[in-house]
Amino acid sequence: MSNFVNLDIFSNYQKYIDNEQELRENIRIVVREIEHLAKEAQIKLQIIHSDLSQISGACGLARKQIEACAEKYQKLAGLVPAGQYYRYSDHWTYITQRLIFLIALVIYLEAGFLVTRETVAEMLGLKTSQAEGFHLDVEDYLLGILQLASELSRFATNSVTMGDYERPLNISHFIGDLNTGFRLLNLKNDGLRKRFDALKYDVKKIEEVVYDVSIRGLSTKEKDQQEEQAAPVPE
Amino acid sequence: MPKNGSAGHRNNAPRKRQTPAVQLDEKIPIVQAFRNYSNELTMKHDRHERIVKLSRDITIESKRIIFLLHSIDSRKQNKEKVLEEARQRLTKLIEVNFRAVALELRDQDVYQFRAAYSPGLQEFIEAYTYMEYLCYEDGEGENGTKSVSDWQAIQAVMQYVEESSKPKEEPTDGEELEVVALAEEEIPKKFQFFVDPTEYILGLSDLTGELMRRCVNSLGSGDTDTCLETCKTLQHFYTGYISLNCQRARELWRKITTMRQSVLKAENVCYNVKVRGGEAAKWGATFDQKPAEDVDEGFY
Numbered sequence: 001m002s003n004f005v006n007l008d009i010f011s012n013y014q015k016y017i018d019n020e021q022e023l024r025e026n027i028r029i030v031v032r033e034i035e036h037l038a039k040e041a042q043i044k045l046q047i048i049h050s051d052l053s054q055i056s057g058a059c060g061l062a063r064k065q066i067e068a069c070a071e072k073y074q075k076l077a078g079l080v081p082a083g084q085y086y087r088y089s090d091h092w093t094y095i096t097q098r099l100i101f102l103i104a105l106v107i108y109l110e111a112g113f114l115v116t117r118e119t120v121a122e123m124l125g126l127k128t129s130q131a132e133g134f135h136l137d138v139e140d141y142l143l144g145i146l147q148l149a150s151e152l153s154r155f156a157t158n159s160v161t162m163g164d165y166e167r168p169l170n171i172s173h174f175i176g177d178l179n180t181g182f183r184l185l186n187l188k189n190d191g192l193r194k195r196f197d198a199l200k201y202d203v204k205k206i207e208e209v210v211y212d213v214s215i216r217g218l219s220t221k222e223k224d225q226q227e228e229q230a231a232p233v234p235e
Numbered sequence: 236m237p238k239n240g241s242a243g244h245r246n247n248a249p250r251k252r253q254t255p256a257v258q259l260d261e262k263i264p265i266v267q268a269f270r271n272y273s274n275e276l277t278m279k280h281d282r283h284e285r286i287v288k289l290s291r292d293i294t295i296e297s298k299r300i301i302f303l304l305h306s307i308d309s310r311k312q313n314k315e316k317v318l319e320e321a322r323q324r325l326t327k328l329i330e331v332n333f334r335a336v337a338l339e340l341r342d343q344d345v346y347q348f349r350a351a352y353s354p355g356l357q358e359f360i361e362a363y364t365y366m367e368y369l370c371y372e373d374g375e376g377e378n379g380t381k382s383v384s385d386w387q388a389i390q391a392v393m394q395y396v397e398e399s400s401k402p403k404e405e406p407t408d409g410e411e412l413e414v415v416a417l418a419e420e421e422i423p424k425k426f427q428f429f430v431d432p433t434e435y436i437l438g439l440s441d442l443t444g445e446l447m448r449r450c451v452n453s454l455g456s457g458d459t460d461t462c463l464e465t466c467k468t469l470q471h472f473y474t475g476y477i478s479l480n481c482q483r484a485r486e487l488w489r490k491i492t493t494m495r496q497s498v499l500k501a502e503n504v505c506y507n508v509k510v511r512g513g514e515a516a517k518w519g520a521t522f523d524q525k526p527a528e529d530v531d532e533g534f535y
Binding site: 005007009014016084085117130131139181184188 | 268344
């Protein structure tokens with residue numbers, strides 16, 4: 001009598017799983033290299049919280065590390081079979097978000113605007129649309145940007161400590177725009193939503209800093225405004 | 236698309252304050268960029284939701300088919316009829332429901348929506364293989380050599396051809412254009428539903444639960460041969476599953492634990508059949524004389 005259970009199924013599946021494991025192993029090696037580069041970049045950028053004069057230097061150093069990542073992503077793209085991005089994406093989502101955050105921070109420090117998804121993708125050598133291949137996932141981008149908001153709230157506090165009273169105003173404005181942007185999204189009850197909910201604490205923190213600076217008249221812009229207002233009504 | 240999520244709700248708020256604020260927003264580059272992200276996210280979520288809905292229908296129908304298959308009772312001689320109905324309903328699932336999912340997944344990364352269709356697919360595989368088992372059980376003669384389908388076999392029945400949905404175009408431009416259009420339509424575009432081996436293995440592992448039920452139910456109807464038969468198949472499955480060696484497969488591991496419980500139950504049934512076999516047969520014989528209709532309960 002033939003057997004209903006064909007044990008070949010299990011040996012075939014074992015082969016299938018083994019192949020998958022091997023590929024995952026290779027992916028992990030590359031991801032670890034990216035992690036290393038990202039960590040370096042992050043360390044370089046820590047200086048902004050203690051020395052404002054070194055910002056542009058730190059950005060330059062971080063850029064070098066980030067540029068090196070593009071090559072690694074190329075490697076990853078070669079490993080992952082077409083149409084299976086999301087099968088393995090759990091290995092690199094975390095580090096990609098971290099890199100997006102670092103890129104966004106560098107661009108903000110250098111130019112003062114929010115980096116677009118297209119620019120990030122270009123810097124990392126990734127595509128923007130799924131159909132083109134190894135791409136930058138939009139959710140990863142958004143999650144990375146949310147990390148930027150937290151870092152900037154810290155930066156706002158520290159720039160005041162270092163005597164730069166203008167910067168928090170700029171940051172506050174920037175985060176305000178960012179908040180407006182995020183409000184346009186129809187979020188599901190998922191990880192992105194949870195992370196977005198934390199954005200309001202960053203906004204609050206920055207607003208507090210701005211308030212403290214304004215009420216004491218520390219900001220020159222504020223001072224000018226006050227003087228202007230005060231001038232026409234001297235007596 | 237509404238300009239602003241809250242704009243629609245706040246009709247009683249002073250209008251003049253609202254309108255310029257929205258216009259101002261549009262000038263911010265961030266807002267423009269985020270509109271694109273928003274569209275992309277919404278599209279993804281919508282597709283996900285649609286697949287979840289389709290998958291839910293598949294799950295429900297598959298569960299019903301399994302329920303139907305459990306109504307097979309050697310005393311009622313209804314096997315042929317039930318199998319035929321189950322086969323038709325399964326075919327319908329393949330032709331209609333899976334086709335719809337396949338259409339949604341076309342040119343997409345199937346792994347991105349895996350969580351959305353996985354429950355339906357697993358339940359379907361359970362129903363499909365259970366039907367195959369029941370066919371195998373009594374069909375040892377002609378086509379009974381067929382063992383359970385593997386994922387490639389199931390994949391093979393989920394091939395679809397695009398329907399030429401476009402009706403004949405009305406003649407507009409030159410003839411040549413039309414010929415080109417026709418030629419393109421001539422080759423029907425093929426697509427398929429992708430059966431992931433892992434989903435298959437997980438779905439197949441649920442089959443053992445059904446086999447255990449069949450084993451126990453057969454004892455109830457005095458069909459001891461079926462008890463022994465299903466138990467043997469169960470043991471084979473269990474051997475196959477424990478031979479697998481894979482890390483990071485918590486779901487599979489959980490299912491194997493459940494499977495072990497099923498195997499133990501079935502083995503216990505067989506033990507009882509052997510030990511008190513004579514009694515059961517007698518008891519079953521007296522039971523047989525009762526009208527079959529009122530023993531319908533208990534099969535669920």
